[in-house]
Amino acid sequence: MDEFNDSEIARLLRLKRYEQPPPGYFENFLHEFHRRQRDELVRQPLWRICLERAHNFVWQLNVGSLTSYPAAVTAVLLCAAIISIKIYQQPETARVALQSPPAISVPASAEGEWNLASPVATQILRTQPVRSFHESAQTHRASPPRYVLDSVPVSYEPTFRF
């Protein structure tokens, strides 16, 4: 008999479709898949899990990127505005902290020269004479005049802030 022709080979190969896994294999496959995924997740280090979760969260936002992009930009601007407001709402406490005996031993210049090139904080330090701890409890009617920028009354004791 001649060798198998192409048609017979094709028929023989199609019979391989009848090779099937054990009964219930396909029904159980999904459960097995979930179990393996859980096992793999548990084996991962915590930082990797957090990174993947963060990545998935960001990716979800980008799915509708055309609609969420303006929202994302708005959110960023809003956060920046809130942070800026909070910073600018703390001038008094910042300056009072600077008036307390500083750890910085900056020699006080007799007269501070305002220079736009110099940072304001540096100017405040330079214009204020270094005061010792004991002096802070006394009023200083005869003390050198404070500058206008200092909004704290002379009679008030400075608040020590660290």
Next chain:
Amino acid sequence: MNSSVALPARRISDLLSSGLEARAKSKRDAMDQPRTDPDQELVKRTQAGDAGAFDELVIKYTPRLYGLVYNMTSNHEDTNDLLQDIFAKAYKAIRGFRGKSSFYTWIHSIAVNMSLNFLKKRGRRFQLSLDDVDASIQNDKEFLELTATSSPVREADLSELQRRLNEAMMKLSDEHRAVVTMFHIQGMPHAEISKILRVSEGTVRSRLFYANRQLQNYLDEFRKNPVS
């Protein structure tokens, strides 16, 4: 990834049968003009974070991908492990799926590439671990015709026939075996195979031609000595 609610058995069987129907439908669809991907809705839901949608894709494609991987590896245990890895990779990569091809083509590409990589690592160190042949083969029209017309097939019992066929398949190169599996066993058209393998249709046809010649040689021994 967890499904908060287990799918009922009836739902699973419905999805399995729809997967089997998809096998026949895929052949017709491949010849038609490009149409809307039938899995598009499930893919979108999965990308949006619906794990249940991916579960439905798993149930739908498991039988088909199992056949593909099993016939490339001829080992049930390797097939099971590979199939788990294939769906795990697909789940991780699905957010990057842009729909340039159908999900069917996409996941088959993943399955074929991972199987080929696995086979390269496995090399020659393997042993057959074959699934049982379903008893309904006795009623298969083509099987009955073969036993009627071909004496080797008639004389050999089913297990011998199965072993000879698998041994012949494993003698092919991995790439040729992939094409034979997809065309003859899975029933895919040349166009679909070329998309999955990212080669031209001419390459697919030439690989099939060469593989058929090889199988004729390998099965010649079976023809001469059907009963070992």
